[in-house]
Each structure stands twice: as structure tokens, then as C-alpha cells.
Amino acid sequence: xxxxxxxxxxxxxxxxxxxxxxxxxxxxxxxxxxxxxxxxxxxxxxxxxxxxxxxxxxxxxxxxxxxxxxxxxxxxxxxxxxxxxxxxxxxxxxxxxxxxxxxxxxxxxxxxxxxxxxxxxxxxxxxxxxxxxxxxxxxxxxxxxxxxxxxxxxxxxxxxxxxxxxxxxxxxxxxxxxxxxxxxxxxxxxxxxxxxxxxxxxxxxxxxxxxxxxxxxxxxxxxxxxxxxxxxxxxxxxxxxxxxxxxxxxxxxxxxxxxxxxxxxxxxxxxxxxxxxxxxxxxxxxxxxxxxxxxxxxxxxxxxxxxxxxxxxxxxxxxxxxxxxxxxxxxxxxxxxxxxxxxxxxxxxxxxxxxxxxxxxxxxxxxxxxxxxxxxxxxxxxxxxxxxxxxxxxxxxxxxxxxxxxxxxxxxxxxxxxxxxxxxxxxxxxxxxxxxxxxxxxxxxxxxxxxxxxxxxxxxxxxxxxxxxxxxxxxxxxxxxxxxxxxxxxxxxxxxxxxxxxxxxxxxxxxxxxxxxxxxxxxxxxxxxxxxxxxxxxxxxxxxxxxxxxxxxxxxxxxxxxxxxxxxxxxxxxxxxxxxxxxxxxxxxxxxxxxxxxxxxxxxxxxxxxxxxxxxxxxxxxxxxxxxxxxxxxxxxxxxxxxxxxxxxxxxxxxxxxxxxxxxxxxxxxxxxxxxxxxxxxxxxxxxxxxxxxxxxxxxxxxxxxxxxxxxxxxxxxxxxxxxxxxxxxxxxxxxxxxxxxxxxxxxx
Amino acid sequence: xxxxxxxxxxxxxxxxxxxxxxxxxxxxxxxxxxxxxxxxxxxxxxxxxxxxxxxxxxxxxxxxxxxxxxxxxxxxxxxxxxxxxxxxxxxxxxxxxxxxxxxxxxxxxxxxxxxxxxxxxxxxxxxxxxxxxxxxxxxxxxxxxxxxxxxxxxxxxxxxxxxxxx
Numbered sequence: 001x002x003x004x005x006x007x008x009x010x011x012x013x014x015x016x017x018x019x020x021x022x023x024x025x026x027x028x029x030x031x032x033x034x035x036x037x038x039x040x041x042x043x044x045x046x047x048x049x050x051x052x053x054x055x056x057x058x059x060x061x062x063x064x065x066x067x068x069x070x071x072x073x074x075x076x077x078x079x080x081x082x083x084x085x086x087x088x089x090x091x092x093x094x095x096x097x098x099x100x101x102x103x104x105x106x107x108x109x110x111x112x113x114x115x116x117x118x119x120x121x122x123x124x125x126x127x128x129x130x131x132x133x134x135x136x137x138x139x140x141x142x143x144x145x146x147x148x149x150x151x152x153x154x155x156x157x158x159x160x161x162x163x164x165x166x167x168x169x170x171x172x173x174x175x176x177x178x179x180x181x182x183x184x185x186x187x188x189x190x191x192x193x194x195x196x197x198x199x200x201x202x203x204x205x206x207x208x209x210x211x212x213x214x215x216x217x218x219x220x221x222x223x224x225x226x227x228x229x230x231x232x233x234x235x236x237x238x239x240x241x242x243x244x245x246x247x248x249x250x251x252x253x254x255x256x257x258x259x260x261x262x263x264x265x266x267x268x269x270x271x272x273x274x275x276x277x278x279x280x281x282x283x284x285x286x287x288x289x290x291x292x293x294x295x296x297x298x299x300x301x302x303x304x305x306x307x308x309x310x311x312x313x314x315x316x317x318x319x320x321x322x323x324x325x326x327x328x329x330x331x332x333x334x335x336x337x338x339x340x341x342x343x344x345x346x347x348x349x350x351x352x353x354x355x356x357x358x359x360x361x362x363x364x365x366x367x368x369x370x371x372x373x374x375x376x377x378x379x380x381x382x383x384x385x386x387x388x389x390x391x392x393x394x395x396x397x398x399x400x401x402x403x404x405x406x407x408x409x410x411x412x413x414x415x416x417x418x419x420x421x422x423x424x425x426x427x428x429x430x431x432x433x434x435x436x437x438x439x440x441x442x443x444x445x446x447x448x449x450x451x452x453x454x455x456x457x458x459x460x461x462x463x464x465x466x467x468x469x470x471x472x473x474x475x476x477x478x479x480x481x482x483x484x485x486x487x488x489x490x491x492x493x494x495x496x497x498x499x500x501x502x503x504x505x506x507x508x509x510x511x512x513x514x515x516x517x518x519x520x521x522x523x524x525x526x527x528x529x530x531x532x533x534x535x536x537x538x539x540x541x542x543x544x545x546x547x548x549x550x551x552x553x554x555x556x557x558x559x560x561x562x563x564x565x566x567x568x569x570x571x572x573x574x575x576x577x578x579x580x581x582x583x584x585x586x587x588x589x590x591x592x593x594x595x596x597x598x599x600x601x602x603x604x605x606x607x608x609x610x611x612x613x614x615x616x617x618x619x620x621x622x623x624x625x626x627x628x629x630x631x632x633x634x635x636x637x638x639x640x641x642x643x644x645x646x647x648x649x650x651x652x653x654x655x656x657x658x659x660x661x662x663x664x665x666x667x668x669x670x671x672x673x674x675x676x677x678x679x680x681x682x683x684x685x686x687x688x689x690x691x692x693x694x695x696x697x698x699x700x701x702x703x704x705x706x707x708x709x710x711x712x713x714x715x716x717x718x719x720x721x722x723x724x725x726x727x728x729x730x731x732x733x734x735x736x737x738x739x740x741x742x743x744x745x746x747x748x749x
Numbered sequence: 750x751x752x753x754x755x756x757x758x759x760x761x762x763x764x765x766x767x768x769x770x771x772x773x774x775x776x777x778x779x780x781x782x783x784x785x786x787x788x789x790x791x792x793x794x795x796x797x798x799x800x801x802x803x804x805x806x807x808x809x810x811x812x813x814x815x816x817x818x819x820x821x822x823x824x825x826x827x828x829x830x831x832x833x834x835x836x837x838x839x840x841x842x843x844x845x846x847x848x849x850x851x852x853x854x855x856x857x858x859x860x861x862x863x864x865x866x867x868x869x870x871x872x873x874x875x876x877x878x879x880x881x882x883x884x885x886x887x888x889x890x891x892x893x894x895x896x897x898x899x900x901x902x903x904x905x906x907x908x909x910x911x912x913x914x915x
Contacts, residue, residue: 602854617831618853647861648833648849667852697852703825705799712796712851713823714831 039076039202040209047071063198075202076209081191082198090208090216091192092544095180099207101187104180106171110204111194112180113172120171121156123193128157130184137178145174185450190544215546227274227367229359232267232320232327235283239263248277248370249304251288251349252311256374258304260284265320267327273370280304282316282330282352291345293335299347305332308368310523314349315366325361330354420518421531424575425511428532429459431570432510432539435563436461439503440494447489454486457497458506460513460539468509473500504661514539532571533564540564602695604719619714620665620699621721623737628670628689631696634729635664636682639674640708650691654701655680656708660727663710664720665699682729700724788817788837790844795851796833800824803835807873809866815839816862818870821849836861836870857900864902872906879910888912 050068063082081090095101095109107113112120121128132139133152142148142159146166150159160167166174180186191197191205202209238244243259244266250258258280260266265281282303289300305314318330332349359365368374419425436443436459443456446463454464462469464486473479482500486492514535520543521534537545540563545551549560558566606618625631637657644651652667653674670689674680690696700723703716710716721737724730730737787805796803801823809816817839820832836847836858847861858867879887891907896914899907904914 606853606855619831620852622854645846645849647846648851693854697854699852703823711799711823711825712801712821713826713833714853715823715825 038210038212039079040074044072044074063196077201077203079202080198081200081202081205084202089544090202090211091197092190093208093211094188094190095205096187098205098211101180104206105176106178106180106183107176109180109206110172111191111197111200113170113176114196115171115194116168117156117171117174118160118167119195121160123195124183124185124189127183127185128160129155131155135178135184136182138175138182141175141178144177188449188452226364227269227271227277229325229327229361229363229365230268230270231361232322232325233265234320234322235263235265237264237266244278244280246277247280247304248274248367249279249284249306249317250374251286251302251305252307252374253288253290253294253348254286256306258284258286260304265317267317267320267365269365269367274367279306279317279367281320282318282332288348288350289334289346293345293347295345296347299350302332302334302348302350303352305349305374306368307374308366314374316349316352318352318354326358327360327365328354329357329359419511419515421522421527423514423518423531423535425514427571427575428514428535429507429510430574431532431567433459434570435558435566439506440498442492442494442497445489453489454483455492457486457501459503460506460510462501462506462509462513468512469501472505472509476500517543529568529572532568533561536564536567537561539567604717604721605714617714619717620667620697621719622693622695622697624694625690625696630685631666631669631687632683633664633666633680633686634682634698634724635660635662636680636684637664638708639676639678639680641710642672642674642676644672649697650693651687652697653686654709655686656704658708661702661704662723663699663701663704663708665697665701665710667697667699668693668695788815788839788844790837790839790846791817791819791835794821794835794846794849796821796823796835796849801826802829804829804832806877807870809862809869811863811866813840816847816866816870818858818873838862855898857902859900859902867900867902868905871900871902872909875903875906875910 048068048070050066063080067078067080069078084090115123131153132150132155138156139150139152142150146169148159148163148166191208238260239262241261243261244264245259247257247259248269249266250256260278260280264278264284266278266284269275269277269279282305284304285301286304287300288294288302289296294300302314303316305316307314309315314332314334316330316332318328320327331353333351333353334347334349335351419428436456439459441456441458441461443461445453445455447453452463452465456462457464457469464470464473464483470483473483476499479500482492482496517535517538518531520538521531524534524547526534534547537547537549537560540558541549541551541560545560548564552559602618602622604618604621623631633655635655635657637655639653640656640663641652641654643649649665649667651669651672652665653669653672655664655666656662657664666687668691669687670691672687674684674686680686687696698720699710700718700720701710701716702718703711705711721730721732725732730739732738791797791803794803801821803819803821805817806820807818815838817835817837819835819837820829821835822829822832831853833853834848834850834856836849838845838847848856850856858870862870882890888911891912891914894914896904899914907914
């Protein structure tokens with residue numbers, strides 16, 4: 001494993017060195033110009049060279065790194081798609097975005113020519129379903145290559161049924177002479193659609209080598225993320241009172257220029273911009289971590305590190321050896337928890353593991369950008385195997401996170417709440433609404449060929465051909481017929497949209513979709529209002545939308561760039577108002593009557609690992625009440641279930657609150673006063689006493705069925721106290737629950 | 750002829766030993782029941798009728814009553830992470846729920862079944878946990894556990910697995 005990792009790092013660093021090393025020095029000095037450099041502009045290798053194989057790991061990463069080259073060969077002929085996948089994402093390019101396909105034949109594109117016919121037909125949507133007469137040259141090619149007589153009304157899929165062996169033949173051998181444009185939908189096929197694409201060299205894909213580094217799906221905006229290791233120092237260095245003068249290591253909390261005093265093993269760096277800088281070993285302890293998790297003893301301090309891979313994990317020097325000039329490297333992980341209602345913060349990068357990699361003087365090392373942020377502003381991707389080194393989360397951290405974590409079924413609160421990066425969904429929804437319309441909007445019919453044809457539907461204009469949209473619609477009575485109409489371009493109405501893709505459907509889809517988009521934007525390094533711009537671009541142009549691209553849809557009013565800008569502008573306008581609207585829209589009022597009970601020790605999420613639950617099992621919150629004491633409903637709604645059992649929940653009711661789309665379950669009562677179908681007011685007394693358990697057990701369930709009843713188990717629940725506080729019903733004071741606005745605090749009702 | 754008689758006697762002896770052993774240990778081994786059909790009332794329990802699933806953890810065959818421990822899971826819990834214990838008792842003519850821990854409380858098996866049964870149930874649960882995380886992690890997890898949080902049957906079961914909390 002260590003050997004593999006070492007090879008991986010070697011490959012990564014060699015890749016960096018290759019790119020950096022072959023860029024003319026004049027260009028390298030001007031980082032702005034680097035963005036304009038393409039792979040085809042890189043000069044040839046000066047010496048023979050080779051890369052090792054990753055062995056069995058090749059199966060996991062999708063290609064083998066092994067190769068050798070001769071002096072005089074060009075990098076674009078040597079580098080494979082897999083080599084630059086993580087940094088630039090070339091696989092997201094469509095072939096038609098890279099080159100004019102009109103004059104190319106199948107034999108011209110090795111990526112396609114090397115594929116077996118059967119694999120090719122799976123790669124290009126519907127290519128096997130078209131009639132041969134609609135694909136000029138294909139029938140003739142089949143006849144010439146293998147003597148096959150075909151009918152014009154046959155399809156390639158039909159032919160394959162009769163001639164199975166044809167499926168294993170190379171495209172280049174049987175259809176090599178066929179013009180590329182004869183294949184329907186070839187223009188929308190992405191590089192990643194073709195099997196084995198990672199093995200292909202850059203030069204084998206027409207046009208790819210001409211794309212400037214700044215124009216890739218994830219553009220390379222700077223190449224200065226490596227330095228050279230110079231001298232390795234031991235503990236005698238700076239052992240007196242003088243601090244290390246040029247530190248470039250530290251932590252997120254302490255910054256990345258933390259000097260060391262009193263014995264500081266470190267390596268000194270060299271190379272442009274890094275001359276004389278000092279990266280301390282992990283023996284240099286620095287403050288780190290934040291919030292509740294950062295306050296756990298032992299979790300508020302880390303060994304000095306940098307973050308060339310972003311915040312996923314830190315890169316540390318574990319030790320140095322002055323005699324050999326060696327530096328041993330390691331990774332450090334942390335635990336963060338940003339719950340739906342509570343941000344618990346992060347531990348320090350305190351979970352340290354050795355990486356098994358040693359570097360020596362003059363070796364190239366990965367520093368990340370010298371950005372004052374440890375390099376994390378433009379992270380590079382680490383080998384995925386490094387993630388596997390993450391150690392188990394310490395029990396003390398688990399106990400904190402499990403106490404605060406929400407259940408799996410979180411969501412279902414309409415659009416109230418925040419997504420990753422603190423993005424306000426309600427505001428984002430309204431911002432989109434200004435551009436796209438309302439919940440019943442019907443967009444114009446779009447036909448991109450193949451299955452990609454249909455209408456934009458609703459407030460967010462989700463296309464009717466999207467798999468997730470179709471899944472929702474098909475589940476409804478008449479949904480399949482509606483989709484057929486949408487596919488064919490037949491007229492559909494606003495009422496159809498509201499019926500088959502309800503506002504609730506749209507919002508739920510929106511939250512899932514935007515969460516993914518936000519995460520992509522953050523992973524691409526966007527912050528602040530630029531996140532909004534970028535997620536707008538992704539929404540408008542898909543996940544592979546070029547950053548700030550000038551692509552426009554059929555209407556041509558907005559480009560990717562201006563769509564994002566308009567969205568960000570709208571978001572700014574509505575964000576503060578929507579937050580208060582979110583609160584105001586909640587039909588739940590602070591309780592005006594006496595709030596019953598105090599919090600029991602059995603909190604939401606209490607752990608019982610030996611009983612089949614890994615750290616998180618109590619589905620609700622227990623509340624202590626006295627014998628014979630009455631208990632009130634915290635939320636109003638309809639009683640949808642009333643049952644009594646000998647154990648478990650004992651006597652319990654489900655109260656469904658339609659506006660919040662949640663069930664309040666009140667269980668383990670001695671006596672229930674309300675019946676199924678009855679409407680309950682917030683604060684109404686619904687039960688008395690408790691079961692033999694001595695407590696009342698309450699849950700907030702988001703897994704509501706058509707009858708307004710909650711499901712069972714922890715999945716589908718949220719922390720009920722957090723939830724009730726969030727919607728402004730109650731608040732906790734220590735272990736007491738009190739009205740959100742107590743009568744004597746000046747907020748009379 | 751003599752030899753074949755001796756072989757027959759030897760085989761009969763082996764068979765008798767196996768039968769006696771099974772009788773002797775019948776009530777003392779936690780068993781994952783493979784051969785017995787599931788209790789008739791299992792499919793009518795709320796977790797099942799609402800689309801959830803279950804996993805048999807242990808079965809104890811008593812003289813007239815059989816005891817069954819299932820881990821049940823809600824419909825959304827497709828990865829079976831959050832078990833709700835279901836204890837069933839069956840006789841020739843009945844199938845009853847002794848306890849369904851839908852709320853996810855910490856509860857004692859011995860509060861609903863005889864202590865011998867409770868011990869076997871607890872042992873089976875711990876054994877599953879050990880199998881899933883491995884001996885080292887299992888031992889580390891319970892090394893500093895507070896014994897006051899465990900019921901008598903749990904402490905007994907842990908001792909069988911080499912962990913003493915007292």
C-alpha cells in the first residue's frame with residue numbers, strides 16, 4: 001500500500017513538474033499567461049523517462065499509469081486523460097466542444113476507434129436505435145468490412161442480435177471510414193461517456209491539446225503549487241529564543257505563518273516564491289479547531305500543517321533527518337459537524353497518520369498555493385486512497401456529534417433552512433423565481449436529440465427529461481401519459497405542471513439539486529457571492545458548465561456568466577426578507593399556555609451500539625413529567641393515529657401539521673384524550689400521565705405517509721427540541737422547556 | 750464381519766453422543782435459527798406493514814415457549830443502521846409481542862423474558878457488534894465504558910466475550 005501511495009504521489013508530483021517544467025520561463029513568470037497555455041504548446045521531453053505502474057490499483061482508478069517515453073516526444077502524446085482528470089476535469093468536455101467534427105471519421109478518434117461496437121452503442125445515446133438509412137455510410141461500411149448485407153430499415157441493435165460477434169469488433173475496423181457526423185448524438189457525447197477514456201492520450205482526442213488550461217471545466221488558474229525541498233533541520237534549530245523567521249506552516253485557526261521557538265525541526269524550501277520558507281514538523285503544536293468540537297480536550301491543537309488538498313485533510317511533516325536530508329510525511333484529519341440547526345464546529349486536525357512517503361533535498365514537494373491559507377484556496381485533489389487512511393473518530397467526539405446530529409430524514413421543512421456554505425434556500429428559490437417564473441411555469445419545448453427533449457417545468461424550469469423529474473411524475477396517476485406528451489412536444493398546461501410536479505415536489509427537488517450544486521461550487525473554490533453565481537451557472541448549463549462561460553440557451557438572453565450574475569443580484573435583494581418570511585410563513589405560534597415537562601437524560605440520538613445501533617438510536621426526546629400530569633401538543637394539526645400497545649410506544653398519537661409537513665408523535669402516555677381525525681390546537685392538552693417508562697417520549701417525524709402518519713425508526717426523524725426551537729414554539733433553559741416568549745419578557749400575545 | 754460390527758458400533762456411538770450433546774446444550778446456546786419458520790405474527794408487526802425490514806438475531810427454545818429477538822428497521826433505514834429490538838414469544842398456539850423498542854430506549858431484556866433468555870439475547874447482540882467491528886475495536890470501545898449503564902445480562906454477555914467492566 002505504501003509503495004502504491006508513494007508511486008501515486010510520485011505520479012502527481014511528476015505531473016505537476018511536467019506541467020510546470022515545460023512551460024517557457026517567460027510564461028511561468030506571468031501566471032496570467034499560464035492560463036492561456038495549452039498542452040500542445042508544451043515543449044518535448046529532453047530525456048527518456050518512464051512512470052511505474054500502479055499495479056492492481058489500475059482497476060480502481062480506471063487506467064494504468066505505466067508508460068515510458070523517449071527524448072523528443074511531446075507531453076500531449078504521453079500524458080493520458082487519467083493523469084489530468086482530478087485537476088482539470090477534461091472528461092466533461094463534449095467532443096463537439098473540442099473540435100469541428102464535420103471532416104472527421106471514426107478512425108480519426110482513437111477514443112472511439114478502439115472501442116468494441118457494443119461498447120460504443122452504449123456510450124452514445126440511442127445510436128443503436130436509428131435506422132441505417134438515417135446513418136449515411138454505415139451500411140456500406142458494414143458490407144465492405146465484413147461482407148454483411150443489411151436492410152436500410154434495420155438498426156445496429158437489431159443487427160447485433162443476429163451477429164453477436166460483431167459487438168466485439170473494433171469500431172475502427174468496421175466503421176472506421178464512416179464520417180463522425182453520421183452517428184446521431186455523437187455531438188452531445190462527453191469524453192467520459194466512452195469506456196476506457198482515461199487510458200487515452202491527450203493528443204488522441206482532437207482539439208483537446210489546444211484547449212488553454214484556463215478554459216478547462218475546472219480551469220487551472222495557477223501552477224505555483226510546488227516548491228523544492230532544500231535543507232532538512234533537526235530539533236537543535238531555533239532552540240533558543242529566536243523564532244523561525246519565515247514560517248509557511250500552521251493551522252486554519254492560527255494562520256499559516258506561525259513561527260516556532262525553542263527547538264523546531266523543519267524543512268527549508270526553495271524555488272520561485274518559496275526561497276528560505278520554513279515548514280515545521282508536526283511537533284510544532286498550534287491552536288486549531290473551532291466550536292464545540294474544537295473545545296473537546298485534546299481536539300483544540302494540531303501539529304503544524306498546510307492544506308494543498310483543501311480542507312479534507314492536512315499535509316504534515318512528521319519528522320526530519322538532518323543527516324540524510326529526509327522528511328517523513330503524514331496526513332492529519334479532523335471531524336466537523338454542521339447540523340441542520342447547530343454548527344458544532346470542527347476538531348483540530350488532530351487525527352494524525354503516517355503516509356509512508358519520504359522526500360529528500362531537491363525533491364519537489366506539494367505546498368499548495370502560497371495564499372496565506374495553507375494552499376487551500378485552490379486545492380488539488382489527492383489520491384482517493386489517502387482518504388482510506390482516516391482513523392476512527394474518537395469516542396469523545398462521536399458522543400458530541402451524536403447528541404446533536406439530525407436524523408437521516410432531515411428536510412421536509414419547505415424551503416426554510418440553509419444549505420452548505422450557509423446558502424439560504426428560501427432566498428435562492430426566490431432569486432431563481434425572478435428569472436424562471438412560478439411553480440406553474442411551462443418553458444418552451446427543447447429537443448437536443450435522443451432522450452433530451454421536453455419542457456422546462458415549474459419555478460426552477462427542471463427539464464421533463466431529467467431522470468429525477470421523470471421519477472416523480474411517473475409515480476403519479478396519469479404521469480406516464482403526461483411525460484409522453486411532454487416528450488413529443490404536445491401542448492401542456494400550467495395546471496398539468498402543478499398536478500404532476502407539485503410545488504412541494506419542485507422544492508424538494510430544488511433543495512437536493514441545489515445542495516449538489518453548492519457543494520460543487522465550493523469544491524471548485526468559490527466563496528461568498530461567487531458561490532451563488534456559480535451555482536446559477538451550473539443550474540443553467542449543467543455540472544460541466546464552463547465557469548463564467550459565454551454559452552447561451554436558445555433564447556439567447558442570458559449567458560452562463562450573466563445568468564449567474566443576475567441570480568446573485570436577486571439573491572442579495574431577497575435574502576434578508578426571505579429569512580423573516582420563512583419564519584412568518586410558519587403557522588406555528590409560540591405556546592401561550594404553560595409548557596409541560598423537563599428534558600430527560602434520554603436525549604435524541606442516545607447511543608446503544610451493542611443493540612444494533614451504531615452510535616445513534618433514540619428516535620426522540622424523553623420528557624419527565626409527574627404522575628398524572630397533563631401533557632400538551634407543541635404543534636397543532638390533525639390526529640392521524642392513536643394506538644396503545646403493551647410496550648414500545650405504549651399509548652401514542654401522531655399529530656400531522658400540514659404546513660410544516662411533519663408529524664409530532666407523543667408516546668408513552670398513560671391516557672390519551674384526543675381521537676383520530678380530531679384537530680388539535682397548539683398547546684392543547686392531549687394526554688395525561690406516563691407509561692411504566694416514567695417519561696413522555698416525543699418525536700418529530702418527516703417520513704409522513706399519505707395518511708399523515710409518521711413511520712418508524714430513527715431514519716425519518718429530527719431532533720424534536722431543536723426543531724421546535726427553530727420554528728419558534730419553545731426554547732430550552734437548561735433542562736427546562738419554556739415558552740418561546742414567556743409572558744413576562746415583554747412579548748405579550 | 751467383526752470389523753464391520755465395530756464400525757457400526759462406533760458410528761452408533763458417535764450418533765448417540767451428538768444427540769445427547771444437542772439435548773444437553775439445547776437451551777444454553779444462542780442460536781441463529783435457520784431451520785424454524787419465522788413466527789406467524791412477525792409479518793403483521795408495524796415495522797413490516799409500514800415497509801420496514803427485520804433481521805433475526807437470536808432464538809431461544811424453551812420447554813413450551815420459544816423466544817425470538819429481532820432487530821427491526823424502519824422503511825427509510827435501508828442500510829439497517831438503527832435497529833428497534835422486537836422480542837416475540839411463541840407457543841404452539843400463540844405468537845405475542847413481548848416488547849418492541851420502537852422509541853429506541855435503553856431497556857433490559859430481562860424485564861420481558863427470563864434471565865437465561867435475556868443473557869443469550871444480549872450475548873448474540875454483542876457478538877454481532879464484535880463481528881462487525883472486529884475484536885480490537887470492540888475491546889477498545891468497551892474498555893472505558895461505565896458499567897452502571899449496562900444491565901445484568903449485558904455485563905454477563907460481555908464477560909463471555911472477555912470483557913469485564915466491574
